[in-house]
Amino acid sequence: MGLEIPDIGLRAKPELLPLTQIIYRDMCNLQPGEKVLIISDARTPEYLNHAFQGMAMAMGADAVVIEGASPRGGATYQPSAVWSPMIEAASREADLIIDFGVGYAQFIFDALKRGARVFSPSDGIAMPYTDDVLIRTILHTDIRAVLRRARKIAGLFSEAKTCRMITGEDAVLEIDIADVQGDMGAGTLWDPEEGKFIANWAFAPPSQPGILVPKGRPNGEVLVDGTLLFHPIYHAAPPTPLRLKFVDGVLTEIGGDPLFAMRLQDWLEELDDESARFGPVHLNIGVNPNALLTQHPEWERVMGSVTCGMGDLSMLSGMAHDPLPFELSKSAVHWDWTTLRPTVMLDDLVLVDKGRINKDLC
Ligand SMILES: [Fe+2]
Numbered sequence: 001m002g003l004e005i006p007d008i009g010l011r012a013k014p015e016l017l018p019l020t021q022i023i024y025r026d027m028c029n030l031q032p033g034e035k036v037l038i039i040s041d042a043r044t045p046e047y048l049n050h051a052f053q054g055m056a057m058a059m060g061a062d063a064v065v066i067e068g069a070s071p072r073g074g075a076t077y078q079p080s081a082v083w084s085p086m087i088e089a090a091s092r093e094a095d096l097i098i099d100f101g102v103g104y105a106q107f108i109f110d111a112l113k114r115g116a117r118v119f120s121p122s123d124g125i126a127m128p129y130t131d132d133v134l135i136r137t138i139l140h141t142d143i144r145a146v147l148r149r150a151r152k153i154a155g156l157f158s159e160a161k162t163c164r165m166i167t168g169e170d171a172v173l174e175i176d177i178a179d180v181q182g183d184m185g186a187g188t189l190w191d192p193e194e195g196k197f198i199a200n201w202a203f204a205p206p207s208q209p210g211i212l213v214p215k216g217r218p219n220g221e222v223l224v225d226g227t228l229l230f231h232p233i234y235h236a237a238p239p240t241p242l243r244l245k246f247v248d249g250v251l252t253e254i255g256g257d258p259l260f261a262m263r264l265q266d267w268l269e270e271l272d273d274e275s276a277r278f279g280p281v282h283l284n285i286g287v288n289p290n291a292l293l294t295q296h297p298e299w300e301r302v303m304g305s306v307t308c309g310m311g312d313l314s315m316l317s318g319m320a321h322d323p324l325p326f327e328l329s330k331s332a333v334h335w336d337w338t339t340l341r342p343t344v345m346l347d348d349l350v351l352v353d354k355g356r357i358n359k360d361l362c
Pocket residue numbers: 282308309310334335336
């Protein structure tokens with residue numbers, strides 16, 4: 001399956017303005033007098049910066065755009081990217097950071113620790129059709145219903161002792177999650193239905209409930225038929241499923257699609273870093289009815305799909321309000337894979353059946 005082509009327009013869509021208002025009002029709870037820092041780079045269309053700066057001003061906030069250099073490589077290398085101290089200095093003043101270009105970084109983590117909130121409309125990197133993605137998955141989606149389902153799924157993960165994922169006919173991945181709390185992966189800072197903040201760092205679009213996976217636990221195999229995000233700046237979809245084998249939380253064998261298996265194997269060998277093979281480090285279920293398999297990380301929210309991360313998850317562990325009772329992986333890279341038609345079992349409950357979410361449960 002190839003990636004889908006979104007609406008790539010060269011002008012600002014009028015829907016961008018009501019969309020931006022919804023993001024600030026219903027997802028960030030922006031208040032008059034707050035300081036908004038929009039972090040951008042050359043990959044961000046100018047009209048996105050203008051819309052987010054202008055709407056924040058219209059709502060009585062103090063809004064500034066700062067544009068830095070695009071970091072080398074794509075999202076894979078975010079954990080080890082180096083940022084200008086000028087961007088870091090500006091981030092110290094912000095109440096709300098709109099992140100169009102950073103993703104995972106120590107200064108974002110530090111801003112959160114100081115009490116700032118961070119909303120990433122593009123899950124780290126803005127692109128020419130980020131507006132199309134957000135209009136489809138936020139403005140034209142019942143976000144409240146998405147959040148209700150995400151909350152229920154997070155609760156089911158919290159109650160379960162074991163998570164089993166079956167892909168294809170015979171690939172089974174099993175994880176002991178007895179002491180793991182489910183995470184809404186809400187994709188919003190503010191829950192407009194409950195009228196309260198539910199996160200201080202959010203990656204849009206909503207939502208991808210799931211778990212942070214303790215280091216060393218996943219065992220088994222998985223078939224990857226969706227997206228693969230690794231070394232290349234852009235995401236790729238293997239023409240035939242890639243088969244990954246895990247032993248005690250380490251990727252030990254790569255098979256299946258010959259081209260992608262070879263490329264992934266070569267990349268990992270060149271990195272020569274065992275920590276890049278740690279995983280899965282997170283497991284999340286997509287629950288947005290309008291998310292597509294495009295180059296935007298909206299593919300992590302494609303309905304009924306499962307996305308798992310590999311490599312680093314150490315920054316997120318520090319974000320948990322309570323110390324976690326288990327260790328998370330630390331690495332210089334973070335990469336992801338998606339499987340589109342998984343069966344996900346939480347103990348004896350079938351939460352997802354070949355890519356179809358069980359509506360009786362959530
Ligand atoms: Fe990830």
